[in-house]
Amino acid sequence: MIWLAVPALxxxxxxxxxxxxxxKWRKPSPITHHPSPxxxxxxxxxxxxxxxxxxxxxxxxxxxDYPQYEILFGIRDPADPAAADIRRLIAEFPxxxxxxxxxxxxxxxxxxxxxxxxxxxxxxxxxLINDSxxxxxxxxxxxxxxxxxxxxxxxxxxLYRARSAHWPGRWEALGVATEFAPSVLVARMLGSVxxxxxxxxxxxAADLARIGGFAAIGDYLADDYQxxxxxxxxxxxxxxxxxxxxxxLGGETWxxxxxxxxxxxxxxxASRPGGYFGYLVTHATFWSLIAAAxxxxxxxxxxLAVRILGGIAVGSGVLRDSGTLRRACLIPFRDLWGFAxxxxxxxxxxxxxxxxxxxxxxxxxxxxxx
Numbered sequence: 265m266i267w268l269a270v271p272a273l274x275x276x277x278x279x280x281x282x283x284x285x286x287x288k289w290r291k292p293s294p295i296t297h298h299p300s301p302x303x304x305x306x307x308x309x310x311x312x313x314x315x316x317x318x319x320x321x322x323x324x325x326x327x328x329d330y331p332q333y334e335i336l337f338g339i340r341d342p343a344d345p346a347a348a349d350i351r352r353l354i355a356e357f358p359x360x361x362x363x364x365x366x367x368x369x370x371x372x373x374x375x376x377x378x379x380x381x382x383x384x385x386x387x388x389x390x391x392l393i394n395d396s397x398x399x400x401x402x403x404x405x406x407x408x409x410x411x412x413x414x415x416x417x418x419x420x421x422x423l424y425r426a427r428s429a430h431w432p433g434r435w436e437a438l439g440v441a442t443e444f445a446p447s448v449l450v451a452r453m454l455g456s457v458x459x460x461x462x463x464x465x466x467x468x469a470a471d472l473a474r475i476g477g478f479a480a481i482g483d484y485l486a487d488d489y490q491x492x493x494x495x496x497x498x499x500x501x502x503x504x505x506x507x508x509x510x511x512x513l514g515g516e517t518w519x520x521x522x523x524x525x526x527x528x529x530x531x532x533x534a535s536r537p538g539g540y541f542g543y544l545v546t547h548a549t550f551w552s553l554i555a556a557a558x559x560x561x562x563x564x565x566x567x568l569a570v571r572i573l574g575g576i577a578v579g580s581g582v583l584r585d586s587g588t589l590r591r592a593c594l595i596p597f598r599d600l601w602g603f604a605x606x607x608x609x610x611x612x613x614x615x616x617x618x619x620x621x622x623x624x625x626x627x628x629x630x631x632x633x634x
Contacts, residue, residue: 268558272567275548278450279567282574285449289582304332305405305466306386308393310367310378311337312618314345315397316429316512322349322396326357330405334361336385338378342366346396361387371482372630374618379487380478383469391472393465393491398424399510407507408466418471418500419492422464423448424509425583432521433513434587438598439525441585442575447546449578457502460492463509467495474498485617486535486628508583522605523616529609535628543606549599568596 307325315321325335337350350364365385371377383391390409394400411420423445426437451457465488472478475498481490492502515521533540548571556564575595579588613631614623623631 272555279574286577304388308382424463441579527615
């Protein structure tokens with residue numbers, strides 16, 4: 265029966281790597297070297313509906329401590345409820361270059377179609393894309409542009425923490441802080457980062473043109489992953505900025521939380537099948553229970569302890585997520601939920617996204633809108 269303890273030992277090794285990765289991250293020192301002069305930036309924000317705290321999020325982009333930048337918002341529906349907030353922002357900051365555009369380019373991934381129109385209208389050589397609900401600090405643009413100025417860096421992305429006013433959303437946020445972010449840190453430490461996170465994607469317009477523009481990723485559901493992958497294909501690196509951004513999760517029901525997680529899971533499986541199956545070793549709570557049930561209580565207890573410590577080290581220590589420590593006792597239960605999502609993600613090719621059912625194929629290509 266000793267073989268039943270082996271997965272728990274492998275999971276322990278993984279979470280020890282998480283602790284090392286969290287220690288290596290530490291709290292980065294403020295960036296003091298910046299490109300001179302600071303390059304002008306076009307911030308591209310595709311919008312679909314009004315997320316929780318949407319105005320606070322977009323306002324944080326209008327108060328950046330940065331000399332020259334523009335913010336371009338793109339919508340498909342003139343009646344989109346977010347349009348009123350964007351017009352309010354334009355009225356509050358008349359000195360800022362802020363525009364609201366009605367997008368018309370059609371692609372299987374509608375968000376990428378909006379980005380294609382925004383990029384065509386952008387005036388500046390650096391393009392920054394982030395999700396519409398991302399809240400940023402005033403030094404955000406300075407931090408990310410400084411990283412892009414480094415040799416061989418082609419794309420800059422950011423870690424993020426999540427918050428929610430509802431328990432299903434907080435449940436998801438706990439997973440972001442103690443399951444997803446640890447996997448990103450381990451990948452970064454091992455030098456296997458070929459993806460970007462939708463929380464921030466800063467790149468040069470010239471490099472975007474070299475990969476074929478947004479049309480090159482318009483057929484894929486995981487546009488952030490594909491953008492990072494294509495930039496890596498140019499021989500450039502994906503780097504992380506030290507700043508942590510924040511998102512608000514709107515999941516008000518457990519069904520919404522489940523469907524969101526299942527979409528994420530199936531998209532990862534389609535885009536990176538090898539990495540998806542590799543996630544099996546990260547499910548430490550499940551393997552600790554298996555080891556304990558086989559009579560290896562010390563192994564199971566040690567695995568669970570290291571796993572919880574790893575989650576706290578990243579969620580609280582790296583992301584500065586105040587909810588992680590308060591809800592640390594829920595980590596094992598959140599893990600079992602995550603394992604159930606992983607199992608269900610092994611099968612099925614349909615996901616729910618932006619109110620529609622979509623069928624995806626190999627590499628996360630969108631096959632049809634159901």
